[in-house]
Amino acid sequence: MVKLAAGEKKPDYHVRVVDRALAILEELGDGSARFGDVALAERLGLHKSTVHRLLAVLQQNGFVEREPASTKYRLGWRIFELGMAAASHLDILERAKPYVTRLVEATGETAHLGVLRQGAVVSLVNVESRYTVRTPATVGRHIPLHCTSQGKAILAFLPADQVKCRLEGYVFSKHSANTIVTKDRFLADLALVASRGYAVDNEEHEEGLRCIAAPVHDHSGEVAGAISIAGPTFRVTGARLPALSREVMRIAAELSAALGYRAPAPGRGGR
Numbered sequence: 001m002v003k004l005a006a007g008e009k010k011p012d013y014h015v016r017v018v019d020r021a022l023a024i025l026e027e028l029g030d031g032s033a034r035f036g037d038v039a040l041a042e043r044l045g046l047h048k049s050t051v052h053r054l055l056a057v058l059q060q061n062g063f064v065e066r067e068p069a070s071t072k073y074r075l076g077w078r079i080f081e082l083g084m085a086a087a088s089h090l091d092i093l094e095r096a097k098p099y100v101t102r103l104v105e106a107t108g109e110t111a112h113l114g115v116l117r118q119g120a121v122v123s124l125v126n127v128e129s130r131y132t133v134r135t136p137a138t139v140g141r142h143i144p145l146h147c148t149s150q151g152k153a154i155l156a157f158l159p160a161d162q163v164k165c166r167l168e169g170y171v172f173s174k175h176s177a178n179t180i181v182t183k184d185r186f187l188a189d190l191a192l193v194a195s196r197g198y199a200v201d202n203e204e205h206e207e208g209l210r211c212i213a214a215p216v217h218d219h220s221g222e223v224a225g226a227i228s229i230a231g232p233t234f235r236v237t238g239a240r241l242p243a244l245s246r247e248v249m250r251i252a253a254e255l256s257a258a259l260g261y262r263a264p265a266p267g268r269g270g271r
Contacts, residue, residue, distance in 0.1 A: 020046060021054050028064060028075050029142065036071040092216065092224050092259060096125045099255040100227065104128070106247045109231035110135045113216070114143070114150040115224065119166065121150045124225070135209060135230040146172050146186055147179045147204040149213035153226040156193035157215045163190070178204045198245045199226075203233060210236040212245050214252035219260025227252045 023044050027035060035043070041051040055073060058064040062078030096113045103111040104127045113125040120142040129135070145151030145166070155163050172181040180186045193199040201211035213228030229236070229248055236244060253263070 017054070020044070020050065021058060024051065024054055024058065025063065025075070025079070028073060034067065034070075034072040034074055036073070040073075092218070092255075093124050095258050096216075096227070096255060097127075099251050099258070100125045100127045102254075103227060103229060103248065103251045104130070106251065107229050107231075107244055109229040109236060109244075112150065112228050112230065114154075114226055114228070116145075116151075116154050117142075119170070120144060121148060121154065121226070129231065131231075131235070133232055135232075143205065144173065144175070146170070147175050147201065149199040149201040149211040149230075150226040150228050152190060152193050152199035152201070153213035153215045153228070154223050156190040156199060157217075157223045163187075175205050176203055176207045178202055178207075180204060196245075197249050200241070200245075201230075208233055212236070212241070212248045214245075214249045215256075216252050217256040217259070217261040217263075221261060224256075224259060227255060 024040060027040060027043055037052045037055055038048055040046075040055075041048040044051065055064060059066060059073070059076070062076045064073045064079075065076040066073055092113070092115065100111045100113050108129060108131065110129040111127050112123055114121040114123050116122075121144075123141045123143070143151065145155060155166065158166075167183060167186075170183075172179075172183065172186065174181050180189060198212055198214045201209070201213075203209060205211075209230060210233045211228050211230040213226045215223050216225045216227055218224040227248065229244065256263075
């Protein structure tokens, strides 16, 4: 049996400390989330003093930072550095920026590239519209699967067993009057997306916002992510939807080809 040195904590204690520190980072992971130590303690079911000590260590190492003239915390610069270091290994990130930029030039709307991670779509590349009224571009933002064009574009082209697994226990939370909140209706929408090649968020995540997305495939044929545009409904109108969707699919196909994807010939079982 291994003896612990004087004052040394048991290994499971250290694991709990790491778990709690990671839980704090998870709570702050949403770009819109801002919490003080009291609020974090309540959300995590921990003592305020424990959370305060962990925040102090995380802040000292740059993983969180305290907002000026406030008691609230947000993710720090070190998280961004680590995230970008990890993302730098993704071929899709290295290649995507010119295509996202071209999509903005072709449509005039803010364009995004997102990938599927831990039950949500994470935004990797964003280029904003040139219009004064535009949707903001936030790298690292997590968005739901069921009420966003990127989420639907990715899921619609995954194998059926993977879709079933990802929707097991999935909560179809309501974000607007148009949000799809039942699995059956969502699966029907995915079938439509798969048949036409693009997905639409018709004010399902946010009122007044319409988005169009198409899947991006890698060299193995797997869905690597989705590319999309987002704009106000007074510009992204129903009349413009066919033309805009063609541009989104065109750029998605070009990016897929750059990643080594070769679309199957018609009539050979390709989607």
